[in-house]
Amino acid sequence: MNKQSYDLVVVGGGPAGLAAAQEAYDQGVRDILIMERDFELGGILQQCIHNGFGLHFFGEELTGPEYAQRFMEKVAERGIDIKLDTMVLEVTPDKKVYAVNSKEGMLEIDAKAVVMAMGCRERTREAIGIPGSRVAGVFSAGTAQRYINMEGYMPGKKVVILGSGDIGLIMARRMHLEGAEVEAVLELLPFSGGLTRNIVQCLDDFDIPLRLSQTVTRIHGKERLEGVSVAKVDKNLKPIPGSEYYIECDTLLLSVGLIPENELSVAAGIELASVTGGPIVNECRETNINGIFACGNVLHVHDLVDYVTEESKLAGKAAALYLQDKIVKRDKEINIIAGDNIGYIVPHKITEKIEERKRVDLYMRGKRPMENAQILVMDGDKKLFAKKERFVKPAEMISIPLPEKMIEQLEGSTVEVKIVEGGE
Amino acid sequence: MEDKVMITCVSCPMGCDLNVEVIDEEIKKVEGNRCPRGVEYAKAEYFNPTRVLPTTAKVKGGILPLVPVKTAKPIPKGLLEKAMREIAKVELEAPVKLGDIVIKNVLDTGVDVVATRDLAKK
Numbered sequence: 155m156n157k158q159s160y161d162l163v164v165v166g167g168g169p170a171g172l173a174a175a176q177e178a179y180d181q182g183v184r185d186i187l188i189m190e191r192d193f194e195l196g197g198i199l200q201q202c203i204h205n206g207f208g209l210h211f212f213g214e215e216l217t218g219p220e221y222a223q224r225f226m227e228k229v230a231e232r233g234i235d236i237k238l239d240t241m242v243l244e245v246t247p248d249k250k251v252y253a254v255n256s257k258e259g260m261l262e263i264d265a266k267a268v269v270m271a272m273g274c275r276e277r278t279r280e281a282i283g284i285p286g287s288r289v290a291g292v293f294s295a296g297t298a299q300r301y302i303n304m305e306g307y308m309p310g311k312k313v314v315i316l317g318s319g320d321i322g323l324i325m326a327r328r329m330h331l332e333g334a335e336v337e338a339v340l341e342l343l344p345f346s347g348g349l350t351r352n353i354v355q356c357l358d359d360f361d362i363p364l365r366l367s368q369t370v371t372r373i374h375g376k377e378r379l380e381g382v383s384v385a386k387v388d389k390n391l392k393p394i395p396g397s398e399y400y401i402e403c404d405t406l407l408l409s410v411g412l413i414p415e416n417e418l419s420v421a422a423g424i425e426l427a428s429v430t431g432g433p434i435v436n437e438c439r440e441t442n443i444n445g446i447f448a449c450g451n452v453l454h455v456h457d458l459v460d461y462v463t464e465e466s467k468l469a470g471k472a473a474a475l476y477l478q479d480k481i482v483k484r485d486k487e488i489n490i491i492a493g494d495n496i497g498y499i500v501p502h503k504i505t506e507k508i509e510e511r512k513r514v515d516l517y518m519r520g521k522r523p524m525e526n527a528q529i530l531v532m533d534g535d536k537k538l539f540a541k542k543e544r545f546v547k548p549a550e551m552i553s554i555p556l557p558e559k560m561i562e563q564l565e566g567s568t569v570e571v572k573i574v575e576g577g578e
Numbered sequence: 579m580e581d582k583v584m585i586t587c588v589s590c591p592m593g594c595d596l597n598v599e600v601i602d603e604e605i606k607k608v609e610g611n612r613c614p615r616g617v618e619y620a621k622a623e624y625f626n627p628t629r630v631l632p633t634t635a636k637v638k639g640g641i642l643p644l645v646p647v648k649t650a651k652p653i654p655k656g657l658l659e660k661a662m663r664e665i666a667k668v669e670l671e672a673p674v675k676l677g678d679i680v681i682k683n684v685l686d687t688g689v690d691v692v693a694t695r696d697l698a699k700k
């Protein structure tokens with residue numbers, strides 16, 4: 155076996171991996187390797203050709219490939235080592251990274267620190283269990299996106315899309331503009347998981363109907379998809395008998411959620427959080443295994459790549475501090491608790507002291523849409539502060555800064571965040 | 579002439595539904611906006627809705643058969659489908675550089691269509 159060693163190995167060359175590697179370099183680490191299974195860097199952004207990326211981070215609207223290229227250039231300028239077409243197979247708890255590629259064969263890389271940045275994958279028909287025949291023409295929205303935007307192949311002509319998250323909405327517009335008939339976008343929930351802007355500019359602009367509280371109950375066809383049965387659902391999201399109708403179509407795109415890709419993490423002994431499906435991390439994005447960090451969609455599914463970049467810079471910096479032996483534990487571990495109306499919060503705990511740090515940002519998602527909400531940050535029973543939000547949407551991540559001074563002065567060992575209705 | 583339309587403001591995540599009343603090419607009333615930006619949005623969206631068009635163009639001899647492109651600035655919404663047809667006629671030759679002009683002044687809008695990534699030769 156081909157043996158090599160690096161101070162820092164980054165698994166995955168998407169925006170998360172690129173930003174983590176760049177930041178670690180800028181903090182003084184020189185011996186860095188990025189390992190990517192695809193033939194190029196950039197991750198999923200290379201297929202997200204639409205605009206809307208980078209408003210937070212660069213203050214301008216970029217397309218996915220433009221955003222990716224900026225970070226690919228930063229990594230190239232720094233001369234960071236890259237292995238493409240290289241599949242990472244295993245990461246051990248003592249940070250040996252096993253991988254394979256066609257040039258070098260099996261690789262064993264001895265790393266002092268590892269950043270996990272493998273991104274996420276899409277839930278499939280199997281994962282949501284739609285009954286009916288096994289036919290061609292049923293794709294995940296992301297697969298269709300790659301076919302159309304990178305490989306130049308149209309999956310079909312008459313399309314139904316299940317799931318109204320941003321990827322589903324973007325694909326509705328894309329397929330329409332490429333000449334397909336998009337019959338409808340169906341959403342199980344009573345509200346869309348996508349940005350309002352995407353509903354307007356991807357559906358309304360082209361009179362594509364959005365049907366809420368509906369789902370596909372059956373797939374029809376022999377070899378190729380011929381149509382789908384659709385039903386309305388009740389409050390418990392169960393199909394309402396008698397409400398079924400039929401839509402003729404040759405293509406069904408599923409945009410029914412993303413799951414962090416954590417097979418490698420589990421095998422490495424990394425503990426996962428049940429809500430996010432990603433590792434449990436402290437504010438440095440360090441997992442329960444010292445020196446193994448996680449960032450980007452592998453940690454929790456982000457809707458904005460800008461947040462992926464911010465988070466990955468934290469992980470990259472922390473990896474550098476770890477390698478330089480500059481991380482100091484706090485006397486007291488602080489657990490971050492997702493209270494009422496909050497789906498989850500990352501990080502899960504605050505455990506380190508870091509020089510010159512002014513604050514720790516907590517990233518969270520609301521459980522349901524709410525108007526005139528108030529976000530309460532609690533130290534045990536004591537209210538630390540409240541922040542008003544005019545509108546909370548599960549689709550849009552909220553970030554709340556926790557000043558270092560406040561962390562210093564906490565009485566208890568937990569910080570709970572909850573969302574309540576109405577400003578007081 | 580009188581016109582009543584519904585426009586969803588997308589200037590912020592609230593996404594207010596605006597009821598807009600237009601008389602003789604002038605906006606007389608906007609309802610449903612939670613802030614003044616809604617009125618500005620309604621004006622722009624009623625009289626001159628524009629969009630950036632991201633799509634792909636064919637490439638010969640590249641590592642991929644397509645390169646992503648976009649209109650460098652927003653173009654009138656009504657021209658999106660026509661612009662798609664113009665872009666479909668193009669075939670570039672690899673290598674392509676990010677920012678390369680794919681179509682100059684597309685449909686006389688004064689806006690160029692540009693490539694949004696580098697694409698190396700095969």
Ligand SMILES: Cc1cc2nc3c(=O)[nH]c(=O)nc-3n(C[C@H](O)[C@H](O)[C@H](O)COP(=O)(O)OP(=O)(O)OC[C@H]3O[C@@H](n4cnc5c(N)ncnc54)[C@H](O)[C@@H]3O)c2cc1C
Nearest residue numbers: 166168169170191197198242272273296450451457458459
């Ligand atoms: C289909 C889809 C569409 C999206 N659309 C948008 C959008 O419109 N706007 C937006 O802001 N965000 C969008 N996102 C989310 C956005 O792309 C992410 O925020 C961002 O790309 C996440 O970056 P990442 O680096 O964590 O993951 P990714 O970009 O997925 O990168 C992960 C990388 O790791 C590599 N990898 C995984 N496992 C291994 C392994 N074992 N060995 C080697 N390499 C490995 C993968 O090949 C990939 O290149 C979308 C996500 C998906 C899945």
Ligand code: SF4
Nearest residue numbers: 587590593594613616
């Ligand atoms: S009207 Fe104001 S509050 Fe409503 S969506 Fe537009 S900018 Fe937001």
